[in-house]
Amino acid sequence: MSSDVKVSYPFESFNARYLNPSQVASSFVPPSQYEQLVKQRHTVVVGPRGSGKTTLLKMLQGEALEAWQHPFANEFRNKINYTGVFIPADRSWKAQIDALGNKKFSEEHSRLFGIASFTTHVLRCFISAIIYRVHPPQTEGLNSHRRVVLSLEQEALFVKKLSDSWLLPSHVPSLIGLHFALATRLSKIKILSSQESLLDEKDRSKRLADEKILHLSFLDCIVEAMDLFEDISKERNTKWALLFDELEIVPEQIRDTVIPSMRSVDSRILFKLSLSPFNANIQTSVDSVMPAHDYDVLQLWYSSKEDGYPFCHELLRLMLKAREIEDHSEDVIFGPSEFDQSKKEYENHISHYSPGSRQYERILSLAKKDQSFNRYLQEHKIDVDKIHMIKGSERASDIRKIISIVVVRDEFRKADNPTADNSDEILNIKNGKLRSRKDVHIYGGVKSLFAITEGNPRLFIGMVDRLLDQRQSTDNKVLPHIQTAEIKNAERRFRAFLKTIPCSSLKGNQPTRGVLTLIDIIGEAFRKNVITDEFTPEPKGSFIVDSRTPPDLLKSLGEALNAGALVYVPDRDSDIVINSVREKRFRLSFLLAPNYCLPLTLMRPINLSSLLPSSSMQKSLF
């Protein structure tokens, strides 16, 4: 969300949805998926909210490519030999389309108006792309991308012919006039629906059948426009990429046209679609197309946190550069993370576990207060005092694996013997094992920030930008308590969003299934597994939606996934776009980890049904 202030610092506004192409380009860091996306193939980009789908699609537009300043920009500009037509959609517009006819229309008539509205929108976006192509850039110093020259006469001829074909008036023989005429058509569609809602239903089908503007096919219209453009500009086989953002929002029948078209559409058209991971109604269409042959699927989330680190690292580097603090390393600015020590790091620097080191103190501290951990150490013949002297990569790996669990247990678990703990810090006791502390800073550190933001550019830019605003002027460090506060703020806002996602209403005895309520139940169960239960080096902290999971919960799980509260952990050959969450594995977003005292680690799976309260209790809980 941006204020009215003009964006001067490229990372100031972090939601790409309403940034113009050059603003998107100014802060664009190409993730590895961009290389795949630019190919001349149909592509489906899949990711939860904020994962950068919109940014990626917008970076296929000519204006964005022209404005993009990046070492790789020229290479990509050369690869992209098509014109991107960005077609946005959002929740509020969907609500407006759904409301046409004030619920007085049959499903068929509602669909007709929805398709006509969206078709008009697509055509208008197409004309925007043509306007870009035929008008010279307004700013000097841009790297021209796929511009062409049309004389005024050629433009007028194109507009005249296209207006006839698209059933539009051609009062003003210019592309701008055509653009405006399409906006007016949307207004007409609204008027028509309002009028129809007041008329008798009896002859509605006949009346609507006579309204030609309700029956245009967007693909036919675009092919006609492409043909005309080639005729007039003398270009041949020009390719156009239709960039449908948030395809799940567009009317079902448009979706059902777009997805199968990837198999048989005019070869000059490419489809680049963005989708949320869970789509209950899309899979049928998707199934009609063979993924490996007809289109590529790009996954925009990282089920393993380390996979997102290179992207976050590069994004952070550019953010630091934009603020002219390049000479400080990210580790210095944000400090090290308690949860991340690579295997290599561990093997090379075993002294991290020497007496006095943070890790050593953690292990020692937990061993003093957690009898089950002590038993584990004894059973595995690990002497805490000699832990830094352990030899052999296997044993070293054992220690590395448990350190994340040790950190959270030490931080959040009450001592089995209270005298061993600082009782002043015990504020709240739950299950007799949990303590809550005033100042918990274990989630700070640069790698933890990478993990908590899930490689989600919107969240990362928003959070890190605010943190950098609060860095110390003397040494550019962002203090742990500031990082903790910002993480808590982001988590609170995220929870507020999750709470706002509407769920089905109460019907008889059927309980409502709020997304946040469900997430809280799962998170609390994980907290118990990880913190209060007996120590185990590999506690269960992810889940599989098993066959005993009540069907009422499936939709909420899908919504939690699309919202980014859950992260899908697909098997190697699993579908990326799913229409059912059954038998799939998920973990909680690391952004929610502090709320449930969880480590920033992908933990072992457990059946979801075993985490849920008994069915009789569910009704009162949800």
Place this chain on the structure above:
Amino acid sequence: MNDSISIKPWLFNEQSPNKYHVIVAALGYEERARFISEKIGLQINRKIASAFHTRKVLSYFDNEAWFKNAGYMINEVPDCEFKKWWVSELHSIIKNADTELNLCVDISSFNRFRTAVLIEGILEISKQKVINTDFVYAPAKFSVPSEDPGVMEICGPVTDKFAGWTDYPDYPVNAIVGIGYEPEKAVGVIEFLEPNKVWILVPSGEDKNYDERVREANRDLWDMFSPKQFISYEVSNPYEYFMILEGLVFGSLKNGRPILVPFGPKMFALCCLLVACVHSPYPGVWRVSSGDAEVPCQRIANGKIVGICTKFSPVVGSGCDPTPMPALGKGNMERQTSTKTGRV
């Protein structure tokens, strides 16, 4: 721009209850449901109390007894039949009105959905006859908000008619959010809508405790947005905040898609709905609600009555029909800048 609607301040001291043909109030569980009827309703010939069919708790039965004794006609219909009932009621009322129909509608205990439907009905019937409607409201004394129900059942347009429209779907959504003391609801809906620009309207002036509670419940907003995005308004001055809202919507329509989200006082929600009518069909009005899961909470009138006068005229194109272009000028508002609040 809908020129068939004009708005002006409602001045308590200038009102004569005799001018109203009909008074309409809600029969619900809040004690304040009958406050305005007690003060001015008795002198009006035709009196209607629209009863909710659920949550008959707290003061519901006391209110019911009072409305019955006071000669109110009580109609109990569920939400899904409310529009049908209201339009048919208006039809029967205008048959007896000579030229213009004068209504007094007490929105204090109506929910946002029913308030929207009341306006929809008036818009529909005003195609036949001028309808002057004074919407009145009894602000409540501060009381601790009800327990957070946790689960939202509704997050979307308050009714289909108020979903809004755009001729420019590529324009950004601009959110105009009135805040109340529901914790984090405003933050949640802002995250849900993902607007480009946001204005936060902050109620004040009725009770210090309320003001503090509103701020506490929305503390994240002050971190998220700059001070210039916050606009304070006095609950007792509806015409003023109607004008503020109208200005924001008018400005927003130039290159955006305004969505109004009225948390907080019901009179603020009413003004949002009126602004949406004035600029119909473009602005949307949304609600976020737990529906019947919301725990009923007692509301007692603080002694004031505030209101706003509306005139719906049978001009061609009135109602929620669209105009071909976004609004090009300010509406038919009477430019008075001050209102008086009546304490009774």
